[in-house]
Amino acid sequence: SQQGEEDPQALSIQEGENATMNCSYKTSINNLQWYRQNSGRGLVHLILIRSNEREKHSGRLRVTLDTSKKSSSLLITASRAADTASYFCATDDTGGFKTIFGAGTRLFVKA
């Protein structure tokens, strides 16, 4: 079963615009992660936010977490064509061994 579900499924924007992707999850979490996947490649870890954090920044990335709504958002500011990729949220199960990934948001940034 999917823990994280991203919204929207696909997003197309112009270069320079901001891109916002949302993730909802079902159960309590200790942390939430975001990954990026370029077409036909493996996933790359972007950022982790802990359950006691509300917002975290890394370069052009801003992640928020609302544990009361069981949701997170990933904002990419001043997008570039190179940001074109799929973005996944992920949460760890209670045992900590397994990570559960959502279905992802496909972002297309037009130059």
Next chain:
Amino acid sequence: DVKVTQSSRYLVKRTGEKVFLECVQDMDHENMFWYRQDPGLGLRLIYFSYDVKMKEKGDIPEGYSVSREKKERFSLILESASTNQTSMYLCASKRPGAHEQYFGPGTRLTVT
């Protein structure tokens, strides 16, 4: 530079064949994972291993087996390939207690 490598980027096999997918990591990670990725379904965990010779079933282990004889190598085996196993297969590794997983480039397997 950390690295996870997979033996093939593309593979085409016939129904009924035994298929081996190899994954090697150079980070001395104890934990290794095999996922399959299908459109609209995200990543689904097939098997994982938290140490040499240890393995645990993930969410969709049916039709697959794994082998972990050495710390750096985690193999996924399709005992008798079927067309519904056509998919992208991703291997990953991480340190125990860490959250960040390091992924290989993936193997796109087509079973005809």
